[in-house]
Amino acid sequence: MADLQAIVARVKNALVSSGPAPSHKAPVAPSLQPDGHRAELVSRFAREVEAVGARIIGPVAPEQLADRVAAIVRERGLKSIAVGEGVVVDLSRVGKTLSESGIEVIRTGSVDGSTRPELRKQLAQVDAGLAEADYAIASTGTLAVLSDETRPSALTLLPPASLVVVRVDRMKADLASALAALGHAALESHRLTLITGPSRTADIEKRIVMGVHGPKSLDVIVVWPRDD
Amino acid sequence: MAASPKPASFFESSEAGAADRELQRKLENASTRHLDHFAHVKAEYSDYEEERSQSRRIKEHAIAHLDELIVELTGKLKARGCAVFAAATVEEARDYIVNVARNTGSRRVVKGKSMTTEEIGLNPALENAGMEVLETDLGEYIVQLRQEPPSHIITPAIHLSKEDIGALFHEKFGIPYTSEPERLTAEARARLREGFLSADLGVTGVNFAIAETGTLVVIENEGNGRMSSTMPEVFIAVMGIEKVIPRLADVSHFLEVLARTATGQKLTTYTNFIGGPRREGEVDGPREMHVVILDNGRSTMLADPVMREALYCIRCGACLNVCPVYRHIGGHAYRSPYPGPIGSIVSPNLVGSAAGHLPFASTLCGACKDICPVKIDIPRILLHLRWKESARRDLPKWPAPAARARAGARQFARLARHPSAIRLLGKLGAIALKPFARDGWIKRMPPPFSNWTGIRDFPRPRPRRRKIGADED
Ligand code: SF4
Numbered sequence: 001m002a003d004l005q006a007i008v009a010r011v012k013n014a015l016v017s018s019g020p021a022p023s024h025k026a027p028v029a030p031s032l033q034p035d036g037h038r039a040e041l042v043s044r045f046a047r048e049v050e051a052v053g054a055r056i057i058g059p060v061a062p063e064q065l066a067d068r069v070a071a072i073v074r075e076r077g078l079k080s081i082a083v084g085e086g087v088v089v090d091l092s093r094v095g096k097t098l099s100e101s102g103i104e105v106i107r108t109g110s111v112d113g114s115t116r117p118e119l120r121k122q123l124a125q126v127d128a129g130l131a132e133a134d135y136a137i138a139s140t141g142t143l144a145v146l147s148d149e150t151r152p153s154a155l156t157l158l159p160p161a162s163l164v165v166v167r168v169d170r171m172k173a174d175l176a177s178a179l180a181a182l183g184h185a186a187l188e189s190h191r192l193t194l195i196t197g198p199s200r201t202a203d204i205e206k207r208i209v210m211g212v213h214g215p216k217s218l219d220v221i222v223v224w225p226r227d228d
Numbered sequence: 229m230a231a232s233p234k235p236a237s238f239f240e241s242s243e244a245g246a247a248d249r250e251l252q253r254k255l256e257n258a259s260t261r262h263l264d265h266f267a268h269v270k271a272e273y274s275d276y277e278e279e280r281s282q283s284r285r286i287k288e289h290a291i292a293h294l295d296e297l298i299v300e301l302t303g304k305l306k307a308r309g310c311a312v313f314a315a316a317t318v319e320e321a322r323d324y325i326v327n328v329a330r331n332t333g334s335r336r337v338v339k340g341k342s343m344t345t346e347e348i349g350l351n352p353a354l355e356n357a358g359m360e361v362l363e364t365d366l367g368e369y370i371v372q373l374r375q376e377p378p379s380h381i382i383t384p385a386i387h388l389s390k391e392d393i394g395a396l397f398h399e400k401f402g403i404p405y406t407s408e409p410e411r412l413t414a415e416a417r418a419r420l421r422e423g424f425l426s427a428d429l430g431v432t433g434v435n436f437a438i439a440e441t442g443t444l445v446v447i448e449n450e451g452n453g454r455m456s457s458t459m460p461e462v463f464i465a466v467m468g469i470e471k472v473i474p475r476l477a478d479v480s481h482f483l484e485v486l487a488r489t490a491t492g493q494k495l496t497t498y499t500n501f502i503g504g505p506r507r508e509g510e511v512d513g514p515r516e517m518h519v520v521i522l523d524n525g526r527s528t529m530l531a532d533p534v535m536r537e538a539l540y541c542i543r544c545g546a547c548l549n550v551c552p553v554y555r556h557i558g559g560h561a562y563r564s565p566y567p568g569p570i571g572s573i574v575s576p577n578l579v580g581s582a583a584g585h586l587p588f589a590s591t592l593c594g595a596c597k598d599i600c601p602v603k604i605d606i607p608r609i610l611l612h613l614r615w616k617e618s619a620r621r622d623l624p625k626w627p628a629p630a631a632r633a634r635a636g637a638r639q640f641a642r643l644a645r646h647p648s649a650i651r652l653l654g655k656l657g658a659i660a661l662k663p664f665a666r667d668g669w670i671k672r673m674p675p676p677f678s679n680w681t682g683i684r685d686f687p688r689p690r691p692r693r694r695k696i697g698a699d700e701d
Contacts, residue, residue: 008314153513214454
C-alpha cells in the first residue's frame with residue numbers, strides 16, 4: 001500500500017520548499033448570531049422554507065400535532081407512513097393516532113441482521129416518512145437531522161412525501177449556531193444531514209424539478225408549546 | 229448515439245466549440261441564469277464578503293498545515309471504522325477501488341457526481357473489471373448515456389438542450405418523445421431508484437473533510453450522494469488531499485459561500501456529514517466504508533509558491549460561468565474533467581502535459597478572480613504557467629496560423645521598443661489601412677498581414693487626439 005507516511009512526507013517537503021504560506025493566522029471561529037426573538041426566527045424560517053419549495057405548517061401545539069399530521073396525510077392521499085423516534089417531541093402518540101385512523105404505520109427501531117432487510121424493504125415502499133429534526137436553521141430554511149438506529153436517514157430520503165417536525169426552541173439563527181449546538185460529539189458518532197427543501201435538480205436547461213431522487217414534497221411542522 | 233471521436237488537440241476542439249453557435253446559445257442561457265441567481269442571493273446576504281474572506285483565510289491556514297491535518301483526519305476516520313487509503317497516483321487509486329469492488333463481490337456500482345473519480349478514470353476501470361457503473365447525478369447520467377464526458381463541473385449536461393435529452397431518452401429507453409424536464413426527470417428517477425436499491429457499492433466525491441471530527445462533507449441537490457453513501461453495503465469516498473479543513477466550526481463559512489456562487493442557492497438541498505460505516509442496530513449506512521485520499525500531482529502544486537493557491541479551490545464552478553473563453557468554446561474543448569479557468573490551471577498537473585496549452589486559453593480579463601469565493605488570483609497563476617510552459621525545450625507544436633501570429637507578435641514586440649518607430653508606424657498604418665476597412669473593421673489584408681487577419685479582425689484605425697505615449701510622465 002502506498003502509504004500515508006509517504007504522502008504526508010511529500011506534502012511536508014512541498015510546504016518547506018515553497019516557504020511559509022501568505023498567512024499563518026489560525027481561522028477565527030464563526031460569529032454566532034444570537035437566536036433573537038423567537039417569533040421573528042420562526043417567521044424568517046417559514047419564509048425560507050417556502051422559498052425552497054417546501055410547505056410550512058403551524059405553529060402547532062404539541063397536543064394538536066397528531067391531528068394535524070393525520071390531516072396532512074389525508075390531504076396528500078397517503079396510505080402508509082413510516083414514523084421515526086422523536087428528539088424532544090413524542091412521535092409515538094402521533095403514530096398511534098395515525099394507525100387508529102386507518103393509515104398503515106411502520107415504526108422504525110433498532111434492527112439486527114435478520115430484521116434489517118425487511119425494514120429496508122418497507123422504507124423503500126412506504127408513501128411517507130415522519131421524522132423530527134434536531135435543529136432548524138432560520139436563515140436558510142434548513143432542517144438538521146441526525147440519524148441513528150431509531151431514526152434512520154432513509155426516513156427523510158426514500159419515501160416520496162417527507163414530513164418533518166421541529167420544536168420551536170430548536171430553532172437557530174444560522175448554520176454556524178446550529179452546528180455549534182449539535183456539537184462535536186454528535187458529529188463524531190452520527191450521520192448528519194442538512195435538508196433544505198425537497199430533492200431537486202436543475203440539470204436540464206437549469207429548469208428546477210422537484211423529487212429527482214429524494215422526496216417530491218416536504219412538509220415542515222413547527223411545534224410550539226402553549227406555555228412557551 | 230456513438231461517442232464523438234476525440235479531437236486531436238485543444239486547438240481543434242476549441243475551434244469546433246467556437247464554431248457551434250447552438251452551443252454558445254445554451255451556455256449563454258445557463259450562465260446568464262446562474263449569474264442572475266448569484267447576484268440575487270449575494271445582494272441579500274450582507275455578510276457575503278466577510279464569509280468569502282474567512283473562507284480564504286481558512287484555506288490558507290489549512291493548506292499551510294496540510295501534513296498535520298491529513299494525519300489528524302485519517303486517525304479520526306480509522307477510529308470510526310473506516311479504511312483509509314492514500315494514493316500517490318491515479319493508478320494506485322483506481323487499483324485500490326477495483327480491488328475493494330472485487331473483494332466485496334460487487335457487481336453493480338452507483339456513483340454520486342465526483343470530478344475526482346473522472347480524474348482517475350474510474351468508470352472504465354470498473355467496467356473492465358466486469359462491473360456495471362451507474363452515474364446517478366441526473367446530468368452525469370445523461371452524459372453517461374451519451375457516452376461523453378461532463379462539460380461543466382457543476383452542471384455536467386450544460387451543453388445539451390431539453391430536446392437533445394428528450395431524443396436521447398426516446399432512443400435509449402424507447403419511451404415516447406418528450407422534452408418536458410419534469411417527465412424526463414421522472415423517467416430517470418424510476419430507473420435510478422431501482423439502481424440504488426440493488427447496488428452493492430456506492431462511490432462519491434468529497435467537498436470538505438473536517439480533520440477535527442473525522443467527518444466528510446458531501447453536498448448536493450438531488451439526493452444521489454445521500455443514496456450512494458447510505459444504500460449500498462460498501463461505500464467509497466474519493467477525495468484530493470487538498471479537501472481537508474481543520475475544524476467543524478470552519479465548515480459553515482464555506483457552506484455560506486459555496487452554494488451561493490455555485491448555483492445561486494443559500495444552501496444546497498442536502499449537506500451530508502458522513503463519518504463512518506453504520507453502527508450496531510442501524511438500518512441504513514454501509515457495512516464497510518473506505519476513504520481514498522489522492523495526491524496525483526497536488527503535492528507538486530503545493531511545492532510551487534504560485535500554484536499553491538490553486539489548491540484553495542472549492543470547485544464551485546463559478547469561474548467557468550463567467551469566463552468568456554469557456555462560454556465560447558464549451559467544456560469539452562478543454563478535454564479534461566476540469567475545464568474553464570481553474571481547469572486550465574490544474575489540468576496540466578492532474579492530467580498531464582497534453583493540457584500544457586490550456587493556460588494560454590484565457591483573455592486574462594479577471595472575471596474569474598472577481599467571482600471566486602476563495603479569491604484565487606487565477607490570471608496570475610495562468611501567467612506563471614505560461615512563463616513556465618514557454619521555458620520548456622520540447623514545446624509542443626503550435627498550429628500554423630497560431631505560429632505565424634506568434635512570429636508576427638514577436639516582430640511587433642521588437643518594434644514596440646522604439647517609441648518613435650511605433651508612432652511613425654501608427655500614423656503610416658492609419659493611412660495605409662484605410663482602403664481595407666469595411667464597416668469599421670479590417671477583415672482581410674495581403675500577406676504578410678494576412679497572418680493576423682487570418683485569425684482575427686482588426687478595428688479600423690481612427691485619428692487620435694492624443695499621441696501614443698503622451699500619457700507617460
Ligand atoms: S477557482 Fe474559485 S471560482 Fe473557480 S471553481 Fe474554484 S473556487 Fe470556484
